[in-house]
Amino acid sequence: MVDWQVTATTIYCDDVDDEVTVIVQRDGSARCVGFAKYDKPDKDIAGLMKQKSRQLKKQLECIGPECHRVVDYRDQLLAEEAKQAKPVDSA
Numbered sequence: 001m002v003d004w005q006v007t008a009t010t011i012y013c014d015d016v017d018d019e020v021t022v023i024v025q026r027d028g029s030a031r032c033v034g035f036a037k038y039d040k041p042d043k044d045i046a047g048l049m050k051q052k053s054r055q056l057k058k059q060l061e062c063i064g065p066e067c068h069r070v071v072d073y074r075d076q077l078l079a080e081e082a083k084q085a086k087p088v089d090s091a
Contacts, residue, residue, distance in 0.1 A: 007077060011069055016060050017052050022073045030074040031065060038062035 008023045013034060020034030039062045041049060053060045 009073060011073070013062075013067075013069060015067070016049065016062055017056060022070050024074045024077050028074065028078060030070050032067060032070050035062055035065055035067075039064065 005026050006023060008021050010019050010021050012018075013020045013032075016034060016038045018034065018038075020032050020038075022030060022032050024030045037045060038049070049060045
């Protein structure tokens, strides 16, 4: 069995054009640290996102806690844990 309590990774999120940290707990709960910054951005962050949106010619917007990047990373970790937890057949 894998022995971990929490893990985190930094990924690039093209929805907000920035790097964000994804945190996964052993119980399977996951969150993106960028959600707090980009979901309801303050005036400075909103202005920066608007400027970047114009430059990239696409709307930048955080899609929330069920973002596929967060879910994919969590699922990948839990699948790796399940794979390592399976007993190895000895033939």
